[in-house]
Amino acid sequence: MHDPDREFTGKYEEAGRIGGMLLDRFYSAVHRLLAPHLRERSALLEVGCGAGYSSQRLLRWLPESASFLGSDVGETLLEKAAARNPGAKFARQSVYELALPDKSVDVVVMLEVLEHLEFPERALVELQRVSREAVILSTPREPLWRFLNFCRGKYVRDLGNTPGHIQHWSSRGLCRQVQAHFEVCDVARPIPWTVLSLKPRQ
Secondary structure, X not given: OOOHHHXXXXXXXXXXXXXXXXXXXXXXXXXXXXXXXXXXXXXXXXXXXXXXXXXXXXXXXXXXXXXXXXXXXXXXXXXXXXHHOOOOXXXXXXXXXXXXXXXXXXXXXXXXXXXXXXXXXXXXXHXXXXXXXXXXXXXXXXXXXXXXXXXXXXXXXXXXXXXXXXOOEOHHHHHHHHOOOEEEEEEEOOOOEEXXXXXXXX
């Protein structure tokens, strides 16, 4: 049976040396795209924070006067995120219906979430609605993601597809997916991901 909690924590707790190196490169790319938007008193929302591993990195990068909110639909994951990041604020919210006013946060970060969603377009509409300045978005880069999984003997029966991944995009495909709602300002391609810096369309 597919366990989303295990899938999320597994890539951090069982990454190994090579996996850890790839994750470090992934977060270096995220930081490069995010850094221009990290200012004093800025407000950052992380959508799909999971168990709070990515939140740790984001909180480390934020200026002291900036505010942070992490959101997820998983209660157990939110408990882990709060325990992992004492003092940080977390809330149970759906990406399809964020409990925030229009244009209420400067930057939205959503990492490794869109590929899990049945209705990605609805999620993008919400990200556009709440973001003032930028959205940093990442997904696995296909078909490379599945190829690398297959090569290491993972999910062979599903041809390398990670359980729970129901959407699949190449870098170009992801750019096409978001263009109705965002201007693509920058693209990073740390293997095996695509990371976009997006400006919400008015």
